[in-house]
Amino acid sequence: MSMDIAPGTTFDPRAFRDTLGHYASGITVISGMTDGAPTGFTCQSFYSVSMEPPLVSFSVMTTSTTYPAIRDAGRFAVNVLAHDQDAVSSQFARRGTDKWAGIDWTPSGAGNPLIAGSLMWLDCDLWAEHEAGDHYIVIGRVNAMSPAEWHTREPLLFYKGTYRHLRGMEQ
Numbered sequence: 001m002s003m004d005i006a007p008g009t010t011f012d013p014r015a016f017r018d019t020l021g022h023y024a025s026g027i028t029v030i031s032g033m034t035d036g037a038p039t040g041f042t043c044q045s046f047y048s049v050s051m052e053p054p055l056v057s058f059s060v061m062t063t064s065t066t067y068p069a070i071r072d073a074g075r076f077a078v079n080v081l082a083h084d085q086d087a088v089s090s091q092f093a094r095r096g097t098d099k100w101a102g103i104d105w106t107p108s109g110a111g112n113p114l115i116a117g118s119l120m121w122l123d124c125d126l127w128a129e130h131e132a133g134d135h136y137i138v139i140g141r142v143n144a145m146s147p148a149e150w151h152t153r154e155p156l157l158f159y160k161g162t163y164r165h166l167r168g169m170e171q
């Protein structure tokens with residue numbers, strides 16, 4: 001049984017979102033600096049694009065109030081969250097709050113905030129941006145990344161609208 005979307009019929013955005021929720025994804029915090037202060041937002045639409053040159057991409061809503069400052073800075077870090085950082089993810093997903101309250105971080109070589117305890121990080125320059133519907137597709141060129149000894153933790157996952165963990169994982 002298929003749910004064909006016939007031309008001229010009403011499209012159900014909630015059903016679309018629920019369907020896409022069956023795709024498990026990792027959780028990242030995209031971070032940058034604005035006027036000497038850290039800024040950032042939670043993002044689950046992240047993926048690798050190219051090995052040569054090293055490019056990654058994330059998508060962000062065009063209505064984001066945080067992303068324009070990162071765009072203006074021209075650089076950002078991708079912090080891939082570890083299994084025990086669901087509170088960090090939730091904190092960075094909220095609007096109108098101090099997202100950095102209680103967050104331990106250090107600056108990357110380029111000055112972007114790297115969140116302590118994350119699974120891994122990438123330090124990037126903004127490479128390109130494309131408008132796609134109600135989102136921007138942002139491509140970054142990777143200039144630095146976390147060392148191999150940093151990669152010892154398990155990822156935080158998002159599936160069917162909630163945080164998940166890998167089975168059999170030690171906590």
